Amino acid sequence: MQIPIKYNIRTLFVRRGNTLMTIASIAFVVLVYVGVLSLAAGLRASLGSKGDAANVIVLRDGARAETESYFEKDKFRILSTLPGIATGPSGEPLASGELVILQILKRSDGSESNVALRGVDEVAFLLRPAFKIVEGRQFRPGVGEIIVGRRLAERFPGLALGKQIKLGRLEFTVVGTFDSGGTFDSEVWGASDDLGNAFRRENTYSSVLVRTGSPDEAEALIAQIEGDQRLKLSAETEPAYFKEQTTATSQQFVVLGNALAILMGFGACFAAANTMYSHVAARAREIGTLRALGFRRRSILGAFVFEAAILGLVAGVIGVVLALPLNGVSTGTTNFLTFSEVTFGLRTGPQEMIGGVLLAVLTGVIGGLPPAVSAARREITALLRER
Numbered sequence: 001m002q003i004p005i006k007y008n009i010r011t012l013f014v015r016r017g018n019t020l021m022t023i024a025s026i027a028f029v030v031l032v033y034v035g036v037l038s039l040a041a042g043l044r045a046s047l048g049s050k051g052d053a054a055n056v057i058v059l060r061d062g063a064r065a066e067t068e069s070y071f072e073k074d075k076f077r078i079l080s081t082l083p084g085i086a087t088g089p090s091g092e093p094l095a096s097g098e099l100v101i102l103q104i105l106k107r108s109d110g111s112e113s114n115v116a117l118r119g120v121d122e123v124a125f126l127l128r129p130a131f132k133i134v135e136g137r138q139f140r141p142g143v144g145e146i147i148v149g150r151r152l153a154e155r156f157p158g159l160a161l162g163k164q165i166k167l168g169r170l171e172f173t174v175v176g177t178f179d180s181g182g183t184f185d186s187e188v189w190g191a192s193d194d195l196g197n198a199f200r201r202e203n204t205y206s207s208v209l210v211r212t213g214s215p216d217e218a219e220a221l222i223a224q225i226e227g228d229q230r231l232k233l234s235a236e237t238e239p240a241y242f243k244e245q246t247t248a249t250s251q252q253f254v255v256l257g258n259a260l261a262i263l264m265g266f267g268a269c270f271a272a273a274n275t276m277y278s279h280v281a282a283r284a285r286e287i288g289t290l291r292a293l294g295f296r297r298r299s300i301l302g303a304f305v306f307e308a309a310i311l312g313l314v315a316g317v318i319g320v321v322l323a324l325p326l327n328g329v330s331t332g333t334t335n336f337l338t339f340s341e342v343t344f345g346l347r348t349g350p351q352e353m354i355g356g357v358l359l360a361v362l363t364g365v366i367g368g369l370p371p372a373v374s375a376a377r378r379e380i381t382a383l384l385r386e387r
Contacts, residue, residue: 022268022367023315026360029264030319034356038326038346045182045347051238053215054086055127056222058208058235065245066100066206067116073097075231079208084221086211088126094211096124099192101199101206103167108157115152115159117167118184119192127209128180136161136176141191147176149185151330151344159188168198182344183242209238269367308368309361316360320353 058079063069080095088094099119104112121141125131139145146167148159153174158165163174172190179185196202212218218237225235327348 019311022311023318026268026312026315026363027319027322029268029363030316030356030360031322032264033359034320034323034348034352035326035346037352037355038323038348039331041347041349041352042331042344045344051183051242052211053237053239054212054218055238056210056212056218056225056235057238057241058210058225058233059206061232061234063234066098067102069206070201070204071233073203073205075233076205076208078230079210079225082221082224084212084217084224086213088123092123094123094127096120096127096209097192097205098124098207098209099196099201099205101168101195101201105156105158107155115156116187117195118187118189119195120189121192124209127211128184130181131184132179133176134179136174139175139190141194144170144172144194145175146172146188146190147178148174148188150177150179151185152187153177154330167195168200170194170198172198185344268363304371305365305368308364310364311368312361312364313357315364316357319360320356323348323353323356
C-alpha cells in the first residue's frame with residue numbers, strides 16, 4: 001500500500017521554520033552553481049561555437065594560440081598563392097595576414113589585464129561578415145587609429161571612444177567600437193603596419209586566416225599547408241581553433257562549479273537531514289499508526305524520500321529564479337591559452353537551469369535519506385509510545 005502524495009505535500013510544511021531555512025540554504029547553493037555554469041556557457045557561446053568551417057587558421061608549427069605564434073611575412077606570400085583559396089570581389093585571394101600582440105591595460109576597477117591587439121588589413125573584414133561598427137567609424141591605416149570591441153570598451157576606460165592611448169611606442173586614438181558577434185569583442189583592432197611599427201614587429205605575422213570554397217576544400221588545404229616543408233606551419237579550421245581556445249577556460253568554470261556544489265551542497269544536505277529528522281520526531285506516532293494500518297516499511301521510506309525530493313525541487317526552482325537576472329550580465333576572465341582578457345555575457349539557459357534543479361533535488365534526497373531509513377526501521381510499538 002502506497003501513502004497518498006497529497007499526504008506528503010500537506011505534512012511537508014508542518015515545521016515551517018526548519019523547512020524554510022532548508023529551502024533557503026539549498027536555493028543559495030543552486031544560485032551559486034547556476035551562476036558558475038552560466039559563466040562557462042557564456043564563454044562557450046562567445047567563442048566556442050563561432051567560426052566558418054570553410055575558413056582555415058594558420059599558425060607557426062607547435063603554437064597553440066595566435067599569441068604564441070609568429071612567422072615571416074614571406075610565408076604569407078607563399079600561402080596566399082596556394083590553390084584552393086577563394087577570391088574576393090576584385091579577384092584578390094581571401095587571405096588575411098594578422099598580427100596579435102598583448103598589451104597590459106587597466107580595468108575600470110584599477111586592476112590590470114592583458115588585452116589582445118590585432119593588426120589587420122582590409123581583407124580581414126571580408127572574411128568576417130558578422131563584423132560591424134556600432135559606434136564611431138572604421139580606423140584609417142597610417143594615422144594611428146584603432147577600434148575596440150564593445151564589451152572591452154565597457155571594462156577598460158582607457159579604450160573609450162575618443163580616448164588616446166599609448167600602445168607600444170606610439171599613441172593611438174580610439175575612433176570606433178565594434179561588434180563581431182562575440183568572437184573578437186575582447187580585442188583592439190588597428191592597421192597591421194601601424195601596430196607592427198608600434199611594437200617593432202614590422203616583418204612578422206602571428207597568423208593567417210584564409211577562405212576556401214567548402215569545408216572539404218578546407219581540409220585539403222590544411223593537408224597541403226602542413227605537408228609543405230617550406231612553410232613549417234600548422235593549420236586547422238576556424239571552428240576547431242575557437243573550440244580549443246575556449247575548452248580550457250570554460251572547463252575551469254565547470255570544475256569550479258562542481259567543487260562549489262559539492263562543498264556547499266554538503267552543508268545543505270545537513271540542513272535537509274535536520275529538517276527531515278525533525279519531521280520524523282514530530283510524526284512518530286503518526287508513522288506508527290500508518291504502520292499499524294498496514295503500510296509497509298518501504299512505503300514509509302518512499303514517503304520521506306519523496307518529501308525530501310519535493311523540498312529540494314522547491315528550493316531548486318527558487319534558486320533558478322534568483323539566478324535568472326544573471327543572464328546577459330557582462331563580465332570577463334583570462335583565457336588560459338592566450339593569457340589575454342576575454343569579455344562575454346553570462347548565459348543562463350535551459351541546460352544550466354535544469355542542472356541547478358537536479359542538484360537541488362539530489363541534495364534534498366541525500367539529506368533526507370538517513371531520516372527516511374530511520375523512520376522505516378523503527379518498530380511499531382516504539383513509534384506508538386512516542387509523545
